[in-house]
Amino acid sequence: MKLYSYFRSSASYxxxxxxxxxxxxxxxxxxxxxxxxxxxxxxxxxxVNPDAIVPTFVDDEAHTIQQSLAIIEYLEETHPEPPxxxxxxxxxxHVRSLALQVACEIHPLNNLRVLKYLKHSxxxxxxxxxxWYRHWIESGFATLEQRLAGDAxxxxxxxxxxPTIADLCLVPQVYNANRFKIDxxxxxxxxxxxxxxxxxxxxxxxxxxxxxxxE
Amino acid sequence: MKLYSYFRSSASYxxxxxxxxxxxxxxxxxxxxxxxxxxxxxxxxxxVNPDAIVPTFVDDEAHTIQQSLAIIEYLEETHPEPPxxxxxxxxxxHVRSLALQVACEIHPLNNLRVLKYLKHSxxxxxxxxxxWYRHWIESGFATLEQRLAGDAxxxxxxxxxxPTIADLCLVPQVYNANRFKIDxxxxxxxxxxxxxxxxxxxxxxxxxxxxxxxE
Numbered sequence: 001m002k003l004y005s006y007f008r009s010s011a012s013y014x015x016x017x018x019x020x021x022x023x024x025x026x027x028x029x030x031x032x033x034x035x036x037x038x039x040x041x042x043x044x045x046x047x048v049n050p051d052a053i054v055p056t057f058v059d060d061e062a063h064t065i066q067q068s069l070a071i072i073e074y075l076e077e078t079h080p081e082p083p084x085x086x087x088x089x090x091x092x093x094h095v096r097s098l099a100l101q102v103a104c105e106i107h108p109l110n111n112l113r114v115l116k117y118l119k120h121s122x123x124x125x126x127x128x129x130x131x132w133y134r135h136w137i138e139s140g141f142a143t144l145e146q147r148l149a150g151d152a153x154x155x156x157x158x159x160x161x162x163p164t165i166a167d168l169c170l171v172p173q174v175y176n177a178n179r180f181k182i183d184x185x186x187x188x189x190x191x192x193x194x195x196x197x198x199x200x201x202x203x204x205x206x207x208x209x210x211x212x213x214x215e
Numbered sequence: 216m217k218l219y220s221y222f223r224s225s226a227s228y229x230x231x232x233x234x235x236x237x238x239x240x241x242x243x244x245x246x247x248x249x250x251x252x253x254x255x256x257x258x259x260x261x262x263v264n265p266d267a268i269v270p271t272f273v274d275d276e277a278h279t280i281q282q283s284l285a286i287i288e289y290l291e292e293t294h295p296e297p298p299x300x301x302x303x304x305x306x307x308x309h310v311r312s313l314a315l316q317v318a319c320e321i322h323p324l325n326n327l328r329v330l331k332y333l334k335h336s337x338x339x340x341x342x343x344x345x346x347w348y349r350h351w352i353e354s355g356f357a358t359l360e361q362r363l364a365g366d367a368x369x370x371x372x373x374x375x376x377x378p379t380i381a382d383l384c385l386v387p388q389v390y391n392a393n394r395f396k397i398d399x400x401x402x403x404x405x406x407x408x409x410x411x412x413x414x415x416x417x418x419x420x421x422x423x424x425x426x427x428x429x430e
Contacts, residue, residue: 108319
C-alpha cells in the first residue's frame with residue numbers, strides 16, 4: 001500500500017489516521033504542495049491523480065483511489081476491523097453526515113487551490129483571504145458543535161468512545177483551525193473530542209508534525 | 216419518508232434521483248432558498264437542519280439525515296435493490312471517488328451561500344462571481360472528463376449502463392453548468408452520460424423543472 005500525501009494536507013491526514021486505526025503499514029510518498037509551484041501539478045503526479053490533489057492511495061499497484069472519503073470507505077470494506085462506522089444504517093448515516101459536513105461544507109472552501117484562486121484571480125488582499133478562511137471554519141464548527149453537543153450518541157469521540165470517520169475528518173480540521181489561530185474554545189465539544197483523539201496512538205502517529213516530509 | 220428540498224438545489228436533486236431509482240415514494244417538503252431571505256435560515260428549519268441547507272431526509276419521523284451523500288448511502292443500505300454502487304470494493308471506491316469529485320471539489324464552491332458571501336462580504340462584482348462559478352465547474356469537469364473517458368468501466372453511464380451514485384452527482388452538476396451557459400460540448404463523455412441519464416424515468420422525474428416548487 002502506498003499513500004501520496006503532504007504532511008499538512010488535512011485530507012491526507014484523514015487517510016493516515018484510517019490506515020493507523022486499521023493497523024495497515026504503508027509507504028509514504030511525499031508530494032510537496034508548495035515547493036517549485038507544487039509537485040502535485042507536475043505531469044508525473046497528474047498521471048496518478050488527474051485532479052492534482054492529495055491524497056492518492058494505491059493498493060497493491062492494482063487499484064489507485066482518489067478522494068479521501070472514497071479511500072476510507074474502501075479501507076473499511078476491505079479491512080473491516082476495527083470498524084470506522086457503526087453497525088446500524090441510521091447511525092452510519094449520522095456518522096457519515098458529520099464527516100461530510102467537514103468534507104463538503106468546510107474543507108473545500110479552504111483548500112490550497114481555492115486560496116490561490118482568491119489571491120491571484122479574485123485578487124483579494126491577505127486580510128480578506130484570512131477572513132474567508134475563518135468564516136467557513138467558524139460557521140461550520142458552530143453547526144458541528146451544536147450537532148455533537150445535542151446528540152446522545154456523542155461520547156469521548158464524535159460517536160461513542162471509539163474512532164469513526166467523523167473523527168477522521170474533525171481532527172485534521174481542528175489542526176487547520178489551530179494553524180489559523182481560530183479560538184476553538186468556543187466549540188467545547190469539538191475541542192474535547194480533538195484533545196481526546198490526539199491521546200490515541202492512531203491519531204498521534206498521523207499528525208502533520210511527525211510525518212516524513214514534516215518541516 | 217420526507218424530503219426537504221428546493222427544486223434547483225443540486226444536492227436535493229441527487230437524493231430525488233436516488234429515491235426514484237429505488238422506487239421509494241416520499242413527501243416533498245419545499246424549502247425556498249431565496250424567498251424572504253431564504254426559508255432555510257428560519258428557526259423552524261434550523262431545528263431540522265442546523266446547517267440551514269437542503270436536502271434533509273426524514274425516514275419514518277425517527278431518523279433525520281443531513282448531507283446528500285449520507286442520505287444516499289443510507290438508502291443504499293436500507294433498500295439495496297436496485298443497487299447504486301457496484302459489488303467489488305475497488306469498483307465501489309471508483310464510483311464513490313467520481314461522486315466525491317463533484318461533491319467535494321466542484322459543488323461546495325458554487326453553493327448559494329458561498330456566492331452570497333463572495334458578493335456581500337468579499338464584495339466582488341457580478342463578472343468576478345460568474346468567473347468564479349465557471350472556473351470551478353470547468354476545471355472540475357476537465358478532470359472528470361479525463362477520468363471517465365480514460366476508464367474502461369465507463370459505459371452509457373459513469374460506471375456501466377445502470378445508475379450509480381456517480382451519475383446522481385454528475386447530472387445535477389451538468390444542470391448547474393447549463394444554467395450558467397457553460398459550453399459542455401467540451402466534455403463529450405460527461406455530456407453523453409448526462410443526455411442518456413435524462414432519458415431514464417428516475418432521472419427525468421427528479422429534474423428541477425418538474426418539481427412541485429418549480430418556478
